[in-house]
Each structure stands twice: as structure tokens, then as C-alpha cells.
Amino acid sequence: MLMVLVLSLCGVALLLALAGLFAFGLRRRLLQRSGGTFDCNLRWNAPAPPDEYGGEYAGESDVEEQGRGSGQGSGGAQGAHGAGGRGVGGGKGWAYGIARYNGDQIEWFRVFSYAPRPRRFLERNRIEVLQRRNPEGEEELALLSDAVILACSLHGVRVELAMSEDALTGFLAWLEAAPPGQRVNVA
Incomplete structure (x- = not known):
């Protein structure tokens, strides 16, 4: 029994x-x-790389509270915030997800979630590309093997996106294809 x-x-x-x-x-x-999706790791409120004097870049600050509502639609979802390992090359804080193009924004969904709504909205006219780099240190283990990291600023919040080279080409083309009159900054 x-x-x-x-x-x-x-x-x-x-x-x-x-x-x-x-x-x-x-x-x-x-x-x-619906198409237009790609695998995309995201690190919200990513640390700024140290400058040549060992500090952070001038003007970079922890604006998590200001950026918490930014880049989000009416879903009001909270972001994937990094915990420890805040230095560049630290493998912490990355969240694995799927990004989907939807007009003038990208909807980002966490992979390991049942939520039907996007976790983040990245608006094309608010994205400013800061730099492109390869994974360093622990990031090589935390990200997919062919990932390229794109550091961006979104509403004053430093956001890092890691995606394949092909997805990066499509992402940059999408940014540059903004309607006339929209400010687009692609480094």
C-alpha cells in the first residue's frame, strides 16, 4: 500500500x-x-568598464532607480539585475532570453519563465550603442560560445546585450533603419 x-x-x-x-x-x-526573434543574453544596469586611471567613466553612475521604469511598456515588469561580480568580464548578472522585433522596439523575454509578457522593452530611438566587445573572463562561461557583447545606454542605464554575430548584424541594421528624423547612434 x-x-x-x-x-x-x-x-x-x-x-x-x-x-x-x-x-x-x-x-x-x-x-x-511571428518571426523576427533571436537568442539574446541581457545584463541590465551593467557596470561601466574602468577608465585608464582605475575609476569608472565620468558620467556613469548607478541609475537603477531611474532606469527601472525606463525601457518597459505597460507590463511594469522588473528587470534582470546583476548581483555580484560587477566588473567587466564578470560572468554574473546575465539573464538568458529571447528578443523579438516588434516595430520600433525589441521585446525581451526571459527563457526560464512562464510569463507571456516581455520582461523588457528596448525602444529603438532610446538605444545608444557605446561599444562592442568579446566576452572576457567568466563571461566566456556564462554566455554562448559565439556571443558578441554590445554595450548600450538606454534612458541613462548601461545595458549589455550578448548575441551571435549574425544576430548582431541584424540588430545594428534594425537600429540604422530608423524612420527619418529619429536620432540613432550606432558606434
Whole structure:
């Protein structure tokens, strides 16, 4: 009797785990069905690289509170904030996600989430590209092997996006294809 109960509970747990995995896969398929998606790691409020004197760049500050509402739509979702390892090359703070082009904005979804809404909205006219670099140190382990990191400023918040070379080409082309009159800064 006890053995049947244990086996039943194990079976239910296995079915729940499989249903969860199925839901992740289904959500990803639904996000990708409209096209215009790419894998994109994101680090919100990323640390500025040290300048030649060992400090941070002038003008870079921790504007997390100002940027928390920025770059978000009506969903009001909170961002993927980095915890420790705040130096450039630190592998912490990266969140794996899927980005989807939607008109003049990019919707960014966390991969390991069941939320149907985007976690972040990146508006084309608010993105300023600061630099492009390759992963360093622990980032090489935290990111996909072919990732290129693009450091941007969005509403005064430093945001880093890591994507493949092909996705980066598409992203930069999307930025440059802004309608006439929109300010676009692509480094």
C-alpha cells in the first residue's frame, strides 16, 4: 500500500516536470512563430568598464532607480539585475532570453519563465550603442560560445546585450533603419 502511494507520487512529480518542460518549449515556439526573434543574453544596469586611471567613466553612475521604469511598456515588469561580480568580464548578472522585433522596439523575454509578457522593452530611438566587445573572463562561461557583447545606454542605464554575430548584424541594421528624423547612434 505504501509502495503504491510512493510510486503514484513519483509518477505525478514526473508528469508535472514533463508538463513544465513542455510549457517552456511551447512558450518558446509561440514567441518565435511571428518571426523576427533571436537568442539574446541581457545584463541590465551593467557596470561601466574602468577608465585608464582605475575609476569608472565620468558620467556613469548607478541609475537603477531611474532606469527601472525606463525601457518597459505597460507590463511594469522588473528587470534582470546583476548581483555580484560587477566588473567587466564578470560572468554574473546575465539573464538568458529571447528578443523579438516588434516595430520600433525589441521585446525581451526571459527563457526560464512562464510569463507571456516581455520582461523588457528596448525602444529603438532610446538605444545608444557605446561599444562592442568579446566576452572576457567568466563571461566566456556564462554566455554562448559565439556571443558578441554590445554595450548600450538606454534612458541613462548601461545595458549589455550578448548575441551571435549574425544576430548582431541584424540588430545594428534594425537600429540604422530608423524612420527619418529619429536620432540613432550606432558606434
